Amino acid sequence: MGKRAVVVGGGIGGLAAAIGLRRVGWEVMVVERAVELDDVGAGISLAANGLRALDELGVGEAVRAASRGQYTGGTRTPDGRWLARMDGAALEKAVGTPIMGIPRATLHRLLRAALPVEVLLVGQEARVVRQCGPEGVRVECGDTVLEADVIVAADGVGSKVRGLLLPAHPGPVHSGSAVLRAITEQAVELRTDFELTWGRGAEFGHIAFPDGRAEWHAVLNLPTGVRFDDPLGELRRRFSTWHEPIRALLDSTNPGDVLHHDVNELRTPLPSYVIGSVALLGDAAHAMTPNLGQGACQALEDAVTLAAALGSEPTVEAALARYDAERRPRSQAVARAARQAGRMGQQLAHPLPVALRNTAMRLTPSRAAVRMILRHHDWTPPSLGSKGVG
Incomplete structure (x- = not known):
């Protein structure tokens, strides 16, 4: 079979796919509509499954060196009482690594560094994707036409490629929540590596980084499209009675660094991640809520x-069928679990269900909590071998 691929989307999933395809001997071009691949974003937690995928891509060591292990922390109530403690050492013993916290921009930069500059086509939007015969597919980006054997659609939750190929699918819907987040300008004195605090219809959390700075996020039950004139002021008001270090994290943040996004998801599962010679990947295939911290990890698995599959199967058709069969059941199960976690966690607003949830969490043994985490974290990647380029 041929070995030319075009990846639409230069985010984490798209860059990882390009690295993987090159490692199995494919020629790859990444098309990204942004004029520059800026290193932007807040923070991200990488579980064992995502780290194992990065190891197979050859960048795991560099990512670990830029990350901080999450050994301490857990989930709290707004007054500071613990609902559940994190046992990072037990998780590390079970799967070989703790969860690692890293700035999203750093992860993106490390992935980009693993690719030659000439495979990145920036400032171009894939406007037309069409099948051209049984053995190929074409991407038209303005005056640029790219022909390939496979197209990888990694263009995010609002994927235009998905919309072109599956026009009857309802697409992403609003989850009922929005997230505000940022990375602090300077180091903050923190007693834990990672925390979540659940109130009524609101969550605040942080991820500590190796340099002492931290990412914080606030998830709120909000209608789609709501924005604040003064985001930091609004968050100080909403979380004024919550425990420290929430105030310290907000006070250490540049107002211009706060990102605000509606949380959208593909609530209607796709019937297939493959349409002809096009493979959907990451959020384009299974955009999920962030409540399990698995969005990026699932894209890396993809x-x-x-x-x-493309490196070992005899035909593109066989490879893509295998990809769909292996990825769709698992990633859609994780998406359902993430949605349920949000409904039982941050989105709960009525006092009685909140009280029942808190009691259940306090009574759950730590071993049982670790077993629940392992359902999603304990994944073994297929081997990419060493026949391609790094």
């Missing part, structure tokens, strides 16, 4: 699984 990337390695797709590359392994």
Whole structure:
């Protein structure tokens, strides 16, 4: 079979797919509509499954060196009482690594550094994707036309490629929540590596980084499209009675660094992640709520699984069928679990369900909590071998 691929989207999933495909001997071009691949974003937690995928891509060591392990912390109530403690050491013993916290921009930069500059086509939007015969597919980006054997659609939750190929699908819907987040300008004195605090219809959390700075996020039950003139002032008001270090994190943030996004998801599962010679990947295939911290990890799993299939199956058709069969059930199950976690966590607003949830969490043994985490974290990637380029 041929070995030319075009990846639409230069985010984490798209870059990871390009690295994987090159490692199995494919020629790759990444098309990204942004004029510059800026290193932007807040923070991200990488669980064992995502780290194992990065290891198979050859960048795991660099990512770990830029990350901070999450050994301490857990989930609290607004007055500071603990609902559940994190046992990072037990998780590390079970799967070989703790969860790692890293700035999203750093992860993006490390992935980009693993690719030659000439495979990145920036400032171009894939406007037309069409099948051209049984053995190929074409992407038209303005005056640029790219022909390939496979297209990887990694263009996010609002994927235009998905919309072109599956026009009857309802697309992403609003989850009922919005997230505001930022990275502090300077180091903040923190007693834990990672925390979540659940109130009524609101969550505040932080991820500590190796340099002492931290990412914080606030998830609120909000209608779509709501924005604040003074986001930091609004958050100081909403969380004024919540425990420290919430105030310290907000006070250490540049107002211009606050990001505000509606949380959208693909609530209606896709019937397939493959349409002809096009493979949907990451948020384009299974955009999920952030309540399990698995969005990026699932995209990394997608990337390695797709590359392994295209590197070993005799035909593109067989490889893409294998990719769909392996990835769709798992990623859609994780998406359902993330939605349920949000409904039982941050989105709960009535006092009685909140009290029942808190009691259940306090009574859950730590071993049981670790077993629940392992359902999503304990994943073994397929081997990419070493026949391609790094």
